[in-house]
Amino acid sequence: MTDLLYMQDFDIEACEAKVLSFSLIEDGRTDIILDQTCFYARGGGQDWDRGVISGPEAVSSVEEVHLDEEGQVHHVGRLTSGSFSEGDGVVCEADHERRSINTRLHSAAHVIDMAVDSLGLDWIGTKGQHYPHLSAVEYSGTWEFEKAEELRTELEALTNAFIEKGSSNSIRFMSVEEMQTVCRHVPDNIPENKPGRVVLYGDNFGIPCGGTHVRDISQVGVTSIPKIKEKKGTIRVSYTVEGIASAT
Numbered sequence: 001m002t003d004l005l006y007m008q009d010f011d012i013e014a015c016e017a018k019v020l021s022f023s024l025i026e027d028g029r030t031d032i033i034l035d036q037t038c039f040y041a042r043g044g045g046q047d048w049d050r051g052v053i054s055g056p057e058a059v060s061s062v063e064e065v066h067l068d069e070e071g072q073v074h075h076v077g078r079l080t081s082g083s084f085s086e087g088d089g090v091v092c093e094a095d096h097e098r099r100s101i102n103t104r105l106h107s108a109a110h111v112i113d114m115a116v117d118s119l120g121l122d123w124i125g126t127k128g129q130h131y132p133h134l135s136a137v138e139y140s141g142t143w144e145f146e147k148a149e150e151l152r153t154e155l156e157a158l159t160n161a162f163i164e165k166g167s168s169n170s171i172r173f174m175s176v177e178e179m180q181t182v183c184r185h186v187p188d189n190i191p192e193n194k195p196g197r198v199v200l201y202g203d204n205f206g207i208p209c210g211g212t213h214v215r216d217i218s219q220v221g222v223t224s225i226p227k228i229k230e231k232k233g234t235i236r237v238s239y240t241v242e243g244i245a246s247a248t
């Protein structure tokens with residue numbers, strides 16, 4: 001398994017690592033597997049990092065990052081010079097701007113979760129998409145169409161009140177049993193054979209999550225919620241963050 005450095009510290013965007021395997025794949029691209037990585041692999045609705053891996057004899061771009069079922073991270077990119085060999089010591093550098101945008105978008109979704117909780121809604125988070133062109137969180141729960149606009153206004157105002165006030169977070173690894181005591185909802189598919197990561201806001205607003213998060217939610221920026229809609233039992237809250245380009 002690749003050691004995922006961002007699981008312990010959100011701010012790690014560069015690291016040293018050792019090449020475990022290097023291969024050429026389709027379209028002349030390369031696939032590099034390392035013993036550890038600072039690159040975030042797409043997951044949980046958050047997009048992958050991009051960046052550069054530099055070795056003693058070679059440099060490769062990193063264009064896509066995938067985590068496979070065995071826990072290995074594949075860094076897919078293109079050689080810009082030389083070639084890598086197994087055992088090479090390399091330096092990894094993730095693109096700071098891209099990571100920062102993805103982190104802010106992802107964190108905004110958690111603040112919306114807090115606002116949902118604070119409004120006393122019975123909504124349970126089911127899925128999220130935190131991409132610059134498409135950001136939304138989905139919930140299952142009670143939906144009253146007549147109150148949609150009122151709810152949208154309240155949710156947006158409360159989300160921004162939380163962001164303005166700010167709140168730091170901490171990382172804790174815990175059993176599923178302990179998660180039940182600090183998290184509003186623990187998904188069924190969380191592995192129970194190892195401690196899972198919970199991001200904790202304050203003492204008791206925990207979210208089981210493997211993504212990257214801003215140190216303080218005040219760093220998210222002003223968040224707009226242009227629409228909330230319901231379709232086939234799924235409540236979808238679309239959002240945008242100020243200063244991050246959006247297609248909507």
Ligand SMILES: [Zn+2]
Pocket residue numbers: 106110199207209210211212213
């Ligand atoms: Zn998260």
